[in-house]
Amino acid sequence: MRQQFSTWLAIAMGMIILALAIIFALIQSTK
Amino acid sequence: MRGKYILQGTFWILVYLFLVCAPLLLLLIGEKPEGREFWRELSVALGFTGLAMLSLQFVLTARFKRIKAPYGADIVYHFHRQVSLVALMLILVHPLLLFIFSPATLRLLNLFTAPWRARAGVTAVVLLFVLISTSLWRTRFKIEYTRWRIWHGILSVCVVALAVVHVILARHYLNTPLKQILWITYGLFWLGLLFYIRILKPILLMKRPYEIESVNQERGNAWSLTIKPAGHAGIKFMPGQFAWITIGDALFSEQEHPFSISSSASQRERLTFTIKELGDFTRQIKYMKPGQKVYVDGPFGHFSIDRHPHAEVFILIAGGVGITPMMSMLRTLAQRGDKRAVTLIYANRDWESVIFREEIEQLKDSLNLKLVHVIEKPPEYWIGEIGFINQSILEHYLPEARYKNAFEVFICGPPTMMKVVEKALVNMDIHFGDFHSEQFRLV
Numbered sequence: 080m081r082q083q084f085s086t087w088l089a090i091a092m093g094m095i096i097l098a099l100a101i102i103f104a105l106i107q108s109t110k
Numbered sequence: 111m112r113g114k115y116i117l118q119g120t121f122w123i124l125v126y127l128f129l130v131c132a133p134l135l136l137l138l139i140g141e142k143p144e145g146r147e148f149w150r151e152l153s154v155a156l157g158f159t160g161l162a163m164l165s166l167q168f169v170l171t172a173r174f175k176r177i178k179a180p181y182g183a184d185i186v187y188h189f190h191r192q193v194s195l196v197a198l199m200l201i202l203v204h205p206l207l208l209f210i211f212s213p214a215t216l217r218l219l220n221l222f223t224a225p226w227r228a229r230a231g232v233t234a235v236v237l238l239f240v241l242i243s244t245s246l247w248r249t250r251f252k253i254e255y256t257r258w259r260i261w262h263g264i265l266s267v268c269v270v271a272l273a274v275v276h277v278i279l280a281r282h283y284l285n286t287p288l289k290q291i292l293w294i295t296y297g298l299f300w301l302g303l304l305f306y307i308r309i310l311k312p313i314l315l316m317k318r319p320y321e322i323e324s325v326n327q328e329r330g331n332a333w334s335l336t337i338k339p340a341g342h343a344g345i346k347f348m349p350g351q352f353a354w355i356t357i358g359d360a361l362f363s364e365q366e367h368p369f370s371i372s373s374s375a376s377q378r379e380r381l382t383f384t385i386k387e388l389g390d391f392t393r394q395i396k397y398m399k400p401g402q403k404v405y406v407d408g409p410f411g412h413f414s415i416d417r418h419p420h421a422e423v424f425i426l427i428a429g430g431v432g433i434t435p436m437m438s439m440l441r442t443l444a445q446r447g448d449k450r451a452v453t454l455i456y457a458n459r460d461w462e463s464v465i466f467r468e469e470i471e472q473l474k475d476s477l478n479l480k481l482v483h484v485i486e487k488p489p490e491y492w493i494g495e496i497g498f499i500n501q502s503i504l505e506h507y508l509p510e511a512r513y514k515n516a517f518e519v520f521i522c523g524p525p526t527m528m529k530v531v532e533k534a535l536v537n538m539d540i541h542f543g544d545f546h547s548e549q550f551r552l553v
Contacts, residue, residue, distance in 0.1 A: 082188050082549075088123070089192035096130055096163075096200065100155035103134045107155075108148040 115412075122177055129166055133158040136292050143285045149211045154283070157204035161273045163197035164238075165300050167266065172307045173354070173407060183352070183368075183410045184549040194242055201235060227279035234272035241265040254390055259366075267304070315356065315405045318342050322402045323380060325395065330463035332386040332431060333395045334372065337404055338379060345409055348416040349375040349442035350435040350520065350548075353408025355383065357398075367391055370434040370522075371409065374441035375416070381406065384465065386431040413520065413548035415439050421518040422450055423509060427499060427531055429457045429523020433465050435548070436522065444476045452477055453507055457484040457499045457527060461492065482507050499527060501534035512540055519545035 134155055145151065169177070170190040177186065208215040218228035241262065244251060248258050274297060277283075284290050320337040328334055335355075338344075345353070349371075356366040373382035387393050413435055415424055426436045433456060443452065458464045464483065473479060484495040484503060495503055509517055519540065521531050528547050535545050 082185065085185050085189040086192050089189055089196050092127065092130070092193060093196035093199065095127060096159050096196075097156075099131050099134065100152055100159055100200075103138070103155040104148050104152035106138065107142065107151040108145050 432523035
């Protein structure tokens with residue numbers, strides 16, 4: 080059960096990082 | 111106390127996110143290189159964040175007590191494992207985007223003709239595959255733990271080093287001296303971390319050696335290894351915590367393994383680890399001799415009654431050698447003269463292999479202890495609980511008052527038992543924050 084927490088945390092991290100990477104690409108590519 | 115750990119846990123999650131995204135911020139500082147298509151910039155961003163995640167894997171396993179305190183060491187290791195898959199996905203999407211939107215880049219896969227930046231990148235990805243697959247399926251591939259650990263360390267360093275070479279040779283984002291300095295600083299930070307983990311920490315450990323005092327056989331193929339500090343005060347720990355033991359030269363030895371401390375936390379002058387014969391290393395414990403030097407890195411773990419000073423009642427649920435952290439708790443409570451109510455539900459395969467059977471019985475005299483043995487294959491004369499720990503047994507022995515903070519439950523044992531017990535506790539509406547577990551198999 081506690082391990083499920085770390086699995087979901089890893090997935091959430093991945094989603095947040097992907098969102099930030101998309102923001103970075105939007106900023107950088109529109110320059 | 112619980113609120114403090116939640117705050118600390120949230121803080122470290124935010125620090126992790128910041129460090130993963132730090133390369134992207136560095137890329138945007140100062141004069142930016144010419145912008146390219148969206149998908150190419152996205153590919154670059156995923157590559158950089160993936161590299162930062164791989165670098166942070168070293169921090170997650172570097173045994174920084176402050177990072178592990180809010181979650182427990184087993185959860186940090188589990189996160190290390192799960193997040194490596196997330197990093198692998200990001201890193202794989204990095205070249206895939208290039209291949210999809212610019213098929214000409216597929217030629218970079220030919221290592222004979224590709225430029226060095228591509229050779230470094232492709233080799234890093236291949237090694238990353240090897241690194242992750244040998245970790246996920248170590249037992250299936252029958253790789254012995256110590257050998258796996260050595261290669262895991264070597265491959266990890268190679269993957270990150272090759273990825274850094276790939277970044278440097280690609281050059282696109284190292285266009286100004288300021289960025290070059292920032293990236294060199296970022297790289298030096300990781301090198302410094304590696305130096306601390308592999309060189310400085312072992313040297314510090316070697317300054318605080320321990321000597322084996324005795325090796326005693328217990329029931330159930332277990333051995334109690336008692337060590338005493340040689341020339342220093344020893345470590346202060348909470349009952350239920352564990353430590354890493356290194357045999358031989360701390361600087362170069364890869365024979366380093368985590369074990370729960372089974373002795374009382376009130377007794378710092380010697381530490382006892384009770385170890386069941388389960389693998390190549392644990393089978394060697396019985397051959398260790400008094401006077402032999404060992405090194406102790408610890409204590410670690412959140413699994414302790416001392417983290418719940420408000421508790422009036424403790425429920426300890428152990429399976430087999432999972433009794434070792436519980437034994438430390440029971441011995442500590444007895445030495446402190448603590449009369450708070452304790453129920454120990456202890457499952458074993460057979461009556462003869464019940465580790466600490468006699469001592470636990472004796473502890474009933476000095477503790478307010480209710481003891482419930484659950485035996486899978488009991489002797490003929492057995493009149494106690496039979497089979498495995500299940501919801502019906504827990505319903506019977508747990509206190510009827512089950513409101514939040516009514517009692518604290520500690521669970522340690524084989525993974526299947528822990529899963530069954532945790533599910534049963536949820537079904538019984540025990541508050542999630544009131545039960546605590548720790549896996550004793552970290553890798």
